[in-house]
Amino acid sequence: MYKHKDLMELKELTADEINFLLDTAVPMKEVISRPIKKVPTLRGRTVVNLFYENSTRTRSSFEVAAKYLSADCINISSAASSVAKGESLYDTARTLQSLGADVIVVRHPMSGAPHLLAQVVKAAVINAGDGTHEHPTQTLLDLFTVREHRGEIAGLTVTIVGDILHSRVARSGIWGFTKLGAEVRVCGPPTLMPPGLAQTGARVFYRLEEALVGADVVMMLRIQKERQQQGLFPGLREYSRLFGLNRERLALAKPDALVLHPGPLNRGVEIAHDIADGPAAVIEEQVTNGVAVRMALLYLLTGGGAHSEADY
Amino acid sequence: MSALREKTRIIDQDGIRRALTRIAHEIIERNKGTDNLVLIGIRRRGVPLARRLAEKIKEIEGSQVPVGVLDITLYRDDLSTLGYQPVVRQTEVNFSIEGKKVVLVDDVLYTGRTTRAAMDAIMDLGRPRNIQLAALIDRGHRELPIRADYVGKNVPTARLELVEVLLVEIDSVDEVVIMEKT
Amino acid sequence: MKLIIKGGRLVDPASGRDEMTDVYVQDGIICTRFVPDKSTEIVDAAGKLVAPGFIDMHVHLREPGYEAKETIATGTAAAARGGYTGVACMPNTNPVADNRFIIEFIRKRAAEEGRVSVYPIGAITRGSRGEELAELGDMRDAGAVAFSDDGRPVSDAGLMRRAMQYCKMLGAPVISHCEDQTLAAGGVMHEGYNSTILGLKGIPASAEEVMVARDIILAAETGCPLHIAHISTAGSVALVREAKKRGYPVTAEATPQHFTLTDRAVARYNTAAKVNPPLRGEEDVQAVREGLADGTIDVIATDHAPHTFDEKNVEFDLAPFGLVGLETAVGLVWTELVHTGILTPLQVVAKLSQHPARILGLDRGSLAEGSAADITIIDPVFTQTVDPEQFAGKGKNTPFAGRTLQGLPVITLRSGLCIYAA
Numbered sequence: 001m002y003k004h005k006d007l008m009e010l011k012e013l014t015a016d017e018i019n020f021l022l023d024t025a026v027p028m029k030e031v032i033s034r035p036i037k038k039v040p041t042l043r044g045r046t047v048v049n050l051f052y053e054n055s056t057r058t059r060s061s062f063e064v065a066a067k068y069l070s071a072d073c074i075n076i077s078s079a080a081s082s083v084a085k086g087e088s089l090y091d092t093a094r095t096l097q098s099l100g101a102d103v104i105v106v107r108h109p110m111s112g113a114p115h116l117l118a119q120v121v122k123a124a125v126i127n128a129g130d131g132t133h134e135h136p137t138q139t140l141l142d143l144f145t146v147r148e149h150r151g152e153i154a155g156l157t158v159t160i161v162g163d164i165l166h167s168r169v170a171r172s173g174i175w176g177f178t179k180l181g182a183e184v185r186v187c188g189p190p191t192l193m194p195p196g197l198a199q200t201g202a203r204v205f206y207r208l209e210e211a212l213v214g215a216d217v218v219m220m221l222r223i224q225k226e227r228q229q230q231g232l233f234p235g236l237r238e239y240s241r242l243f244g245l246n247r248e249r250l251a252l253a254k255p256d257a258l259v260l261h262p263g264p265l266n267r268g269v270e271i272a273h274d275i276a277d278g279p280a281a282v283i284e285e286q287v288t289n290g291v292a293v294r295m296a297l298l299y300l301l302t303g304g305g306a307h308s309e310a311d312y
Numbered sequence: 313m314s315a316l317r318e319k320t321r322i323i324d325q326d327g328i329r330r331a332l333t334r335i336a337h338e339i340i341e342r343n344k345g346t347d348n349l350v351l352i353g354i355r356r357r358g359v360p361l362a363r364r365l366a367e368k369i370k371e372i373e374g375s376q377v378p379v380g381v382l383d384i385t386l387y388r389d390d391l392s393t394l395g396y397q398p399v400v401r402q403t404e405v406n407f408s409i410e411g412k413k414v415v416l417v418d419d420v421l422y423t424g425r426t427t428r429a430a431m432d433a434i435m436d437l438g439r440p441r442n443i444q445l446a447a448l449i450d451r452g453h454r455e456l457p458i459r460a461d462y463v464g465k466n467v468p469t470a471r472l473e474l475v476e477v478l479l480v481e482i483d484s485v486d487e488v489v490i491m492e493k494t
Numbered sequence: 495m496k497l498i499i500k501g502g503r504l505v506d507p508a509s510g511r512d513e514m515t516d517v518y519v520q521d522g523i524i525c526t527r528f529v530p531d532k533s534t535e536i537v538d539a540a541g542k543l544v545a546p547g548f549i550d551m552h553v554h555l556r557e558p559g560y561e562a563k564e565t566i567a568t569g570t571a572a573a574a575r576g577g578y579t580g581v582a583c584m585p586n587t588n589p590v591a592d593n594r595f596i597i598e599f600i601r602k603r604a605a606e607e608g609r610v611s612v613y614p615i616g617a618i619t620r621g622s623r624g625e626e627l628a629e630l631g632d633m634r635d636a637g638a639v640a641f642s643d644d645g646r647p648v649s650d651a652g653l654m655r656r657a658m659q660y661c662k663m664l665g666a667p668v669i670s671h672c673e674d675q676t677l678a679a680g681g682v683m684h685e686g687y688n689s690t691i692l693g694l695k696g697i698p699a700s701a702e703e704v705m706v707a708r709d710i711i712l713a714a715e716t717g718c719p720l721h722i723a724h725i726s727t728a729g730s731v732a733l734v735r736e737a738k739k740r741g742y743p744v745t746a747e748a749t750p751q752h753f754t755l756t757d758r759a760v761a762r763y764n765t766a767a768k769v770n771p772p773l774r775g776e777e778d779v780q781a782v783r784e785g786l787a788d789g790t791i792d793v794i795a796t797d798h799a800p801h802t803f804d805e806k807n808v809e810f811d812l813a814p815f816g817l818v819g820l821e822t823a824v825g826l827v828w829t830e831l832v833h834t835g836i837l838t839p840l841q842v843v844a845k846l847s848q849h850p851a852r853i854l855g856l857d858r859g860s861l862a863e864g865s866a867a868d869i870t871i872i873d874p875v876f877t878q879t880v881d882p883e884q885f886a887g888k889g890k891n892t893p894f895a896g897r898t899l900q901g902l903p904v905i906t907l908r909s910g911l912c913i914y915a916a
Contacts, residue, residue, distance in 0.1 A: 011691060027383060027402040036436045039386040069386075090807050110809040111693035112763030131811070133693030168693060195696070196687025299386075299400065 002300045006118045006125040009134040010175040018179060022144050024296035025289070031068060032292055042071035045302055048101040050092070050117075051128070052078040052108045057263055058128050058137070061287070062105045065294035071102075089113060093120040103301055106130070111168075124301035132166045137297065138262050139172035141290040143180065145282055146217055148289070149258055154181030159211045159253070160202075161243055162221030162270055163192040165232075169262045170221060174202045177217075187211035188221075188243060191232045208243050215253040218280075219260040220245050220270045236269055246272040250280065258282050316474060316491040322467060325486040328448070328479075331464030332361070335446055336368035338462050343413055346373050348441065350412045352380040354430050355401055357419035360481035361448060365417060380405035382416075387429035405437055414440040415462075419477040421447035424458035449488060451475045496520050497910055498530055502539025502871065506546060507844035508860035517544055519867040522909035526863060537905065539871055545843040546861045547579025547868030547908065550820060551850040552644075552669075552723055552747060552795035555581070555612070557603065558596070559588025564800040564888045566600065569820070570609040572798070572887030574914040576820040577903025579868035580611035581798075582854060584644040585622065592617035592628040594636035601637050609913050610906075611868075613639040613854060615669065618657045622646045627657060634664045639854040642669035644723060645770070645815075649675055651708055658718035667719040667745075667853055670709045672730070673771065677701035682811055684757040684772040692760065694810060697772050703729040710734070714742040721853055722746040724797050726771035728781030735790040745853050746785070747793035750819060750826035751893070753782045759893050765806045765813035767893040769799070787836050792849040794842070796823045800889020818889040822880055824872065826894070828901020832874070839874075846870075867910040874901045876916070 002017050010018065031039055047066040051059050059075065066073040087095075089108075093116075096104055101123045106114045111131030118125040129135040147153060158177045164170045164186050177184050178201045186197060187205040197204050205211035212218065223239060233239055250257065259271075259280045267273045275281060323331070343349050346369060353362030359381050366377045381404040416430050431443055446462035451469040467490070469475060474491040497519040504515045518525050530536070550573060556564040564572075566583075573581050583600065585591030591600065597614045604612030616638035617628045622645070630641055641661055647670065648654045654670075661668050678701040683689050685696020706722055710733060713720035722734060725746045737744040751769060756776050759767040767773055785791040799816025806813050827846065831837045837845075847870075851859030858868055877900045882890035906914040 024400055027386075027400045030402050030404075031386070034437060039436065040432065041386040041388075088804070088808060090804075108809070110811040112810045115763050116807075116809060131693050132695075171691065171693060194690035195685060196690045199687045200691065296400075 006114070007136055007297060007301065008114055008118065008125070008127050010136045010139055010172045010179070011134070013179070015179045015181070018140070018143065018176060021140055021293070021296055021300065022147060024300060025144055025292040028295035028299070029289065029292035031295070032288065037068050038070060039068065040070045041299060042066070042069040042302060045071040045102045046100060047071045047073045047103045047105065047298060048096055049073065049075045050096070050104055050106045051076065052106070052113070053129070055107055055129070057287070058107060061290045062128060062294050065291050065298055068291070069295055069298055071298065089116055090120060093117045097121045097123060103298060126297060126301065129168055131168065132171070133168055134172040135168040135262075136172050136176075137290070137294055138169050139176035140293045140297070141286055142173065142219065142260055143176050144289045144293050145260065145286050146258060149282070150216065153177060156182040156216040157185065157214055158182045158217040158219065159185045159187060159215040160219045160221065161187045161208060161211065161245065163223050163227060164188050164197070164221070165192045165194045166224070166227065167221050173219060174200050178202065185211045185215070189233050189239070192227065208249060209252055212249055212252040215257055217258050217260060218245060218250065218253055222262070222264065222266055223270050240269050244270055244272065245275055247274060250275060260286060262286075315494045317494050319473065319490045319492045321487055321489045323465060323488040328464070328486050328488070331448060332364050333368055335462045335464060336365050336372060339365070339415060339446070340369060340373055342444075342461070346375045346377050348412050349415065350378045350380065350407065350409060351415050351417055352382050352405065352434065354416060354418045354426060355381060355383045356482060357477050357479055358417045360479045361419060362417035365446070378407045380407065382430055382433055384426060384429040384433050387432045389425060389429065403433065409434065409438040409440045412440050413442055413444065415444045415446055417446045419448050420475050421445070421450045421460050421463070422453060424454045424456035427458050428456055448477055449475055495522075495910065496528065496530065496534040497537065497867070498534060499537045499539045499544055499869070499871070502542045502544040504544050504861065505839045505843045506861040507840050507848045508546065509862055512840050517861065517869070519910045522867050522911070524861050524863055524865045524867050537871070541873070541875070542904065543839055543872040543874060544861075545870045545872065546847040546859050546865070547906070548577050548824065548846040548870045549580040549582070549850040549854075549856070549858060550578050550796050550798065550823070551582040551793060551854060552749075553581040553583050553798040553820065554586065554800065554816070555583040556800060557587065558599065562802050562888075566603045566612065567607040567609075568886065568888045569798070569800070570604070570607070570612060572818070572820040572885060574609040574906050574908075575886045576822070577824040577870045577872065577906055577914075578610055578820060579870065579906060579908045579913070580613060580856070580858060582613040582615050582639055582850075584642060585615055585617040586645050590617050590621050591615070592620050592622065594629065594632045597633050597636040597638050610908060613856065615640045615642050615644075617641070618643045618648055618668065619653065624648050624650055624653065627653070627660065630657070630660050630664060630666075634666055638666065639856070640667045640669050640721070642671065642723070644669065644671045647671050647673045647675070647705060651712070654709065655712050655716065658712050658716040658720070662716050662718035665855070667721045669721045669723050670705070671723045672702050672705035672709060674701045674704045677704060681772070682768060683760050684774045686757060686775055688757040688760060692763065694760070699727040699729055699774065699778070702727050702771055703733060706730045706733045710737045710742060710744055713737075713744055714740070717743060719743045719745070719853070724749050724752060724771055724795070725782065725785070725791060726752045726774050727778050731781045731785040731790055735785065735788070738790060745792040745849070746790065747795040748782050748786060748791045749795060749797050750823045750830070751817060753779060753786060754826055754830050755779070755893060763810040764893060765808070765810055766817060766891050766895070768810060768813050768815055769797070769817050770815035783831070783836055786831065786845070792845060793853065794823065794827060794845045795850070796820055798887075800887055801891050803890065806891050817891050817893060818885065818887055820887060821885050822892060822894050822899065825878070825880070825899030825902045828872070828874060829899045832901060867907060869907040870903055871905040872901060873904045876900070876902045876904060878902055
């Protein structure tokens with residue numbers, strides 16, 4: 001059962017709620033596999049994609065998910081909207097409320113912006129990535145993908161590598177995998193490692209080789225060039241040498257280890273191309289599963305899943 | 313939620329068995345055999361009924377008819393008025409229904425809305441040659457122009473009553489009872 | 495005009511008195527016992543504490559320039575309601591109080607509209623830009639009681655040293671908002687577990703401590719009195735403790751938010767809890783309380799920083815720092831420090847009145863005969879829940895809304911005249 005009005009973060013969800021979301025994504029994936037990928041479920045509902053940050057991947061995934069469920073989908077990007085004219089998030093939220101949005105999917109460069117939105121609107125708000133806080137739907141699709149391959153999350157060792165400090169994917173990943181019983185390791189340069197991670201249940205590593213030993217899942221994060229300009233690490237070449245995933249390093253993980261990447265990839269920096277295109281990588285499956293997970297979420301946030309049997 | 317009280321048991325285990333045997337014969341008769349015939353059970357209790365019918369047909373004709381499972385939750389027409397939505401389960405139709413004679417199997421035929429949703433769901437899976445409907449119980453009170461091709465038993469009911477089909481596969485007993493809202 | 499405050503418990507740290515006694519006032523001055531006549535006003539203070547008027551030496555009145563946030567009239571009304579008889583206001587107005595004309599303007603406005611005494615603080619550098627010294631001597635003549643680039647700390651150590659040399663000559667303290675900008679680097683809350691899980695950029699404790707250490711060293715060298723504003727970390731408390739042990743001319747203040755709240759108050763991106771220095775960790779709050787108890791921290795000040803609803807009703811990163819403190823400070827002091835046994839009433843009154851008066855060189859902070867009759871009367875059992883809608887100040891940005899406080903000001907007298915009565 002999923003009881004929240006919104007999806008803000010995985011930190012506040014229970015293992016049961018996460019599993020329920022994943023279970024609901026299973027029939028959604030079946031719908032995607034059909035020749036006619038459309039069910040009438042959310043006919044007459046309006047989903048607004050409110051994106052203050054560019055994102056082809058996540059935005060189109062939500063858009064497709066909404067359309068497969070027959071919802072009307074409106075895309076608002078910051079460049080084209082009154083946001084560019086300096087309208088506050090508060091006022092934008094009130095406008096969308098008045099337009100009758102049922103679900104607002106928001107991506108924002110600042111942590112906590114979806115919380116502000118959710119406090120203002122009656123519509124369900126889905127956090128599609130806020131600042132360096134969380135990216136819950138990314139982790140849900142990662143969990144779904146790993147579960148499809150391994151059956152269960154509990155007992156797995158998951159290694160997240162890269163710029164943990166600025167990664168909302170890492171934060172959601174730590175909560176999601178930990179709550180479902182996996183051991184989470186994080187690895188990256190100390191200047192890109194936020195304080196207090198031990199309190200989340202994750203173990204911190206600074207040497208990639210140690211972090212990879214015995215791992216079932218390796219999640220590589222994108223390293224952004226701006227961080228080098230900010231002086232947070234010396235350079236991409238060295239970064240790649242210390243924290244890049246290549247064949248020799250992947251051999252330290254379990255033989256059937258899965259490699260995840262939230263995309264877009266920096267080939268040759270955090271991930272060697274033969275790994276990205278190799279058998280361990282499930283990066284394309286992640287994209288498909290993203291649609292299924294987001295369909296499940298849209299369904300549940302519009303009221304679904306509250307009763308197992310209904311009088312019909 | 314109002315309490316329910318068991319009023320009458322209307323069919324027992326033998327009754328269910330006999331009804332299904334008859335329906336199996338009628339399906340074969342009407343379709344002149346089992347060529348291009350598939351059975352699709354509507355979740356939940358239509359599914360074991362479809363499997364049992366397939367068994368019976370095999371006993372009679374010696375050929376295995378494919379059985380699929382249909383979840384109609386995503387096709388319900390009352391999602392926006394319910395205020396809640398039921399749990400979605402997977403549809404498992406692992407064969408093409410293109411040009412097939414599809415027999416939908418449900419436990420109780422009531423308003424017809426489930427059948428309508430099931431037909432929409434079937435159409436999204438492909439273009440069958442025709443769709444037929446088998447129901448163990450027809451309790452009346454139709455809200456749509458829908459009629460069953462095969463009926464186990466017609467049971468006149470009041471609106472306040474509830475017809476409950478219990479099956480061994482799910483409920484560990486085979487019987488049909490009428491419940492009354494108190 | 496005669497006034498007798500009867501039946502109260504006098505708490506006057508300047509004379510060390512803490513006893514049941516009546517207080518006599520004539521023409522706005524504390525005087526010796528007299529026989530009341532018909533015109534004598536009697537204030538019943540039974541069960542209450544009678545203290546020298548509280549002085550908040552760290553307030554933002556926002557006028558001139560930001561009158562939507564607060565004005566001298568509304569800010570001083572908030573002060574009176576909070577039990578204060580005087581406030582020192584920071585120079586980060588628009589224009590910045592970096593010259594004698596702004597100092598004179600503030601004093602004039604305060605004389606016309608101020609409910610309490612207003613003591614302006616001048617900027618250390620022109621425009622508080624941290625580039626060149628402001629005309630400190632001129633401002634001192636015009637009535638500036640201290641100098642500070644509050645909110646925009648002087649990052650150039652050489653410039654800070656010259657400012658201290660100058661202020662030493664003028665006999666005015668430098669009030670330092672200690673924050674190394676290269677370490678704070680755009681942070682919006684305390685750096686720690688909570689900033690990590692909220693994904694907000696952290697301000698490490700070291701950002702404050704590095705500059706506290708620097709300024710202590712400069713004060714020791716120049717002999718200029720240094721007052722550390724809103725001390726917030728365990729490390730800063732230790733540095734000030736050591737500086738005092740060595741006899742350096744260093745004093746420090748702490749705010750109610752820093753001895754009450756931790757960074758957990760930022761949960762769910764509550765912009766009312768966005769303040770600079772940020773709300774710190776549990777061990778820091780503990781250290782601030784210890785510093786208050788052992789005398790390392792001389793003063794309790796509020797850093798009253800009003801903002802409008804719209805300014806705070808935005809993304810956490812975009813919200814301005816600051817919270818309003820004038821109308822909750824005394825209640826928090828009694829609830830968190832006195833009723834918990836951390837400080838005695840005598841110690842608390844010293845930090846709210848005597849010490850700020852001494853540091854700023856004001857003839858206030860005492861109820862000795864001949865002193866101005868600035869008096870705060872506290873009811874130590876009076877209990878109220880904080881409701882920002884009841885505030886006299888314009889700013890409602892408080893993280894304490896809904897919190898129940900016990901021990902509140904009930905009467906505030908300035909020069910013998912009632913400026914607030916509950």
